[in-house]
Amino acid sequence: MDKNQQAIALLNEKKYEEAAQLFNDVIEESPNDPLGYINFGNLLMQLNETERAERFFERAVELDEKAATAYYGLGNLYFEKEDYQKASQKFLKAIEQGLEEADAYFMLGMCFRNQEQWKLSLPYLLRATELDSQDESFLFQYGLSLAQVELLDEAQKTFEKVLELDEAHSDAYYNLGVISLFHEKIEEALRYFEKALELQSDHVLAANGKKIALQYMEQFEDK
Template sequence: LLRQLANGYRLLCQYKCQDAVTAFKALPHCQYNTGWVLNQVGRAHFEMVQYTEALRAFEQAHLIEPHRLCGMELHSTILWHLKREVPLCYLAKRAIDFDRASAYSCCVVGNCFSLQKEHDVALKFFQRAIQLQPDLAYAYTLSGHEYSANDDFEKAMACYRSAIRIDERHYNAWYGLGNIYYRQEKYDFAEHHLRKALLINPCSSPLYCYLGMALHSNLKTTQALEMLSNAIAIDRKNPLARFQKAQVLIALEQYDAALVELRTLVEVAPKEGSVYFVLGKVYKKLGQPSQAMVNLTRALDLSPKDAQQIKAAILNLEREDNADEQEEY
């Protein structure tokens, strides 16, 4: 039994998450349905960006051991990603009611305020978590995310570096540093830190995606295409990876291949205006103005905030159509 538990935990620490889930599910039923095992299963699904399955595991763990606070920080992060404000508020209240002097409780409350865009209040709770448990690397990373959301990059980077000092394999902090360098257009530094994150967790679709974006911005187009393809191979439902891959293919003037990616993306994200806008541009390049107009109009309906840019593209398309008609005449 101990060997089975250790094997599952070893696989999880190596970020072989699907293998870890399989190993834990091979445990006897009475051992699988324990708070610790379900927390590990939830973490494995979380690392694979399978938030629904992760949430199910954490909720089951919470039912079995309602006072287990360790793991609630990830549980709350999943609710943050899923934008589940009411369940997150309920979880925060439960955590604080049970132990307001727990670093994990403070992380849950911090995530709750972060989802409500109250970054300064969230930071107070994450900093409180650090005071209560100075060796909790994830609290530093959450603080870094909040500073980054406030565009306070210097403090964000200090938090990420503190997290790495505590745990060199805390890839989230390496990603955080890479993301800041990307936003600062320091693409070589961004690439370096994102590759460090991938060395730790080589099965992460988001990490491959962000590395691909950094490489594309650094004009390393072929490498970018490879990284984005890896991201999609790991998670075929990763919308950002498909969108960025389409952008790279457009840069390479491979419009038919870009069209395939964008059509697939429409099925995954049917209400994303930016996808239809790029589709319109691709159809225009392929000499299909009617399809271009259909997609640009759809983009205008879905993204009124980008109306000026989309209307300019529609006007440009109409002018070209009129010019073509005059030439034919």
């Protein structure tokens, strides 16, 4: 195991000081290799030292303008700062440089979601689900974007897939309830809202959805 691998192992074990020393050794031994700077940047991100992390990622890009993981690191950094426009540019650059990973597409999609650009988020969130079909968070966010552009049938299928992966996903039940309510399937909506509340008793939105569903049912009974 070389020093980079040893340092990454220490980083995963949260032994930050030891990892930092090894990453520092790697940079001193190979000052023109961007990998050491990228790994040190990732370490600094975990320690919330974003300004220092930015310098390390930028140094990696100076050494290799095709260093995809350096752009990905910068994307995460700007995302944490809620600078979604800048973050999206970096994630896109990472993908352009060959980072064909679900996380990169997901984060790019989330940049657009956080800017309420639902349509723009769709292709990237879809690609994330294609690259990793077992991650319910990817599917769930994709489902939300589908719902927000009123592609409700596709959204419904996506939330159902989320429940196949995680049958205790209260937010998926809530969103299925909203879709059922929209289609005026009131009893079905009520069941979804009640299931969400069964799983998460303090689910405020589901409680409100249940209240609305019950009001609809009372209106129909009065008629």
